[in-house]
Amino acid sequence: MNKTDLQAQKTRLIEKLGVQFEKEHQLAPVAARIFATLIVTGKKGITFEQLVKDLNAGKSTVSTHLEHLQTTNRIEYYTKSGDRKRYFIVKPDLMENHIDEVTAKWEAQKCIHKEVLEYKLKSNELNKENPPFDMEFQKSLLDFLDEATAALNKLKKNINNH
C-alpha cells in the first residue's frame, strides 16, 4: 500500500459517500462530492480552488454549493493568517446538529400520525355503521419513533459528556 493507492482509495470513498449523501441529504451531485471530500479530508480542511480542481467542477458551481452547505449548517471555514484562502471543514458539531435534525423530523412525523389517529377515531364515532378504521400502523409507527428518539437522546448525552 503506497501513497498512490491511498489517493485512489480516497477518490473511491468520496464517490461512494457522495452517492449516499445525494439521497440522504438531498444534495446535488457536486454538492454531495464537496461534502464527502470535507468528511474524508478532516480537520485540516480544503480550499476552494483545490475543490474546483479535484472535482473537475466550475468555480461557480463550487461557490454556489459551498454557500448552500454553509447556510444549511453542515460546513464552515477557517483561515490562516497571511493566507487569503479559506479552508473548508465540516462543522465540528455536525453530529449533534444531525441528531437534532433527525429528532425534529421524527417529532414532526409523530405529530402528523397522531392527527391521523385522531381522524380515524373521530371517523369511527361519526360513522358507527361503517366498519371501524384499523390503527395498528399508526401505533407501530409511533412506537418506532419513540424508541428511535429515545436512542438518540441517550446517544446525544454520551457525545456531550465526551
Add this chain to the structure above:
Amino acid sequence: MNKTDLQAQKTRLIEKLGVQFEKEHQLAPVAARIFATLIVTGKKGITFEQLVKDLNAGKSTVSTHLEHLQTTNRIEYYTKSGDRKRYFIVKPDLMENHIDEVTAKWEAQKCIHKEVLEYKLKSNELNKENPPFDMEFQKSLLDFLDEATAALNKLKKNINNH
C-alpha cells in the same frame, strides 16, 4: 364536528403526509399523495378511479405511480368477487419492511464510514510527518448508527410478538 369537517381534515392530512413522503421516500408529488391517501384510508382500500378523481390526476399518472409503489413494496391491492376494481391498500407488513430498509441503509452507512476510518488510519501510518487525522466524527457516527440499529431491532421484536 360533522362529516364535511371530517372530509376536510382528511384532505388536509393527505396533503401534509404527502409533503413529508416526497422528501422521506423520494416520491413524486402525486405518488406521495397516493401513498398518503392509502395510509389515511386504511384497510378498506381505495380504487384506481377514486384516486384519479380525488387527486385530480391523469389516469396515466396514477397508473404509473401505483405501479411504482407496488414494485417498491409499499402497497398492494385486493379484489372483491364480482367487482373488477382493485382496492389498493398499504402493505400489512409495511412497518417491518420499513424497519428492514432503514436498518439496511444504516448498515451500508456504517460500512462506508468504517472504510473512511481505515483510510485515515493507513494515511496516518504512511505519512507520519503530517499531523494525524481526526476520527471523532466517524466514531460518533458509528456509535449513533449502532444505538439506532439496536433500538430498531428491539422494536422489531415487539412488533413480531404482537
Add this chain to the structure above:
DNA sequence: TTTTTGGTTCGGGTTATTCGGAACTAAATA
C-alpha cells in the same frame, strides 16, 4: 358481436435542477 369498464403504454410538453462560462468584484500584491 358490440360496448363498457378498468385500466396500461407511449410520446410529448412543461417545469425544475444542475452545471458552467463569462463577466464582475474586493482585497492583496507588485
Add this chain to the structure above:
DNA sequence: TATTTAGTTCCGAATAACCCGAACCAAAAA
C-alpha cells in the same frame, strides 16, 4: 497605479423529473 488572487453573480444550456392526453388493450357485460 496595475495586476494577481480568490472568489461571487448572472445568465443560458443541457438534462432530468413529472404529468398528461390519446391511443390502445383485455375482460366482462349487453
